[in-house]
Amino acid sequence: MHTELMNLYYKAEENYLSNVDIKVLRHHVESLQQRLHTYEFLRDHEVEIFQPVADKLQKNYPTENPRTLEEVLRQSIALLRYAAMAMLLNNPEFLQHRLLEWLTGVVNAHQTQTVWTSCHDLLSARLKEMLTDAEQDLILPLLDHAQATLVGIPAVVSVQS
Secondary structure (H helix, E strand, O other): OHHHHHHHHHHHHHOOOOHHHHHHHHHHHHHHHHHHHHHHHHHHOHHHHHHHHHHHHHHHOOOOOHHHHHHHHHHHHHHHHHHHHHHHHOOHHHHHHHHHHHHHHHHHHHOOHHHHHHHHHHHHHHHHHHOOHHHHHHHHHHHHHHHHHHOOOOOOOOOOO
16 A cells, blocks of 8 residues: 555656546545554454454363463464554555564474464454454455465465555
């Protein structure tokens, strides 16, 4: 989003924006409202989102080291926060550069792909319970892309603009 808005800004230095450019700008402003609302919801309901995920993860992995489960949950919370910011910015590369580049190595080093997959599935299911379809369309593709990256599955992220 930032790049597209900057391009409009630079165009406006030379001429007034065309009708097409104004439509693009209007779309970004309207989209930003939905993104901001979704971001605030995720921020304000983080505990409500993750408590059932944590409980089910612990139930599904009773023999797993509690520290491992705690670390996956902590990293999953960080992932949702970064994904929410990438969604707000409409910039999937933000998530890739800020989090996934180092987190993928951590997941691989600790061999937690199975727990991550389960955590991702539980988190996605929880978000589907709590978010509208439009809100899901904004955040879930980013989380799916992150999950695919973390467990080594090639994926393409499509972000709603």
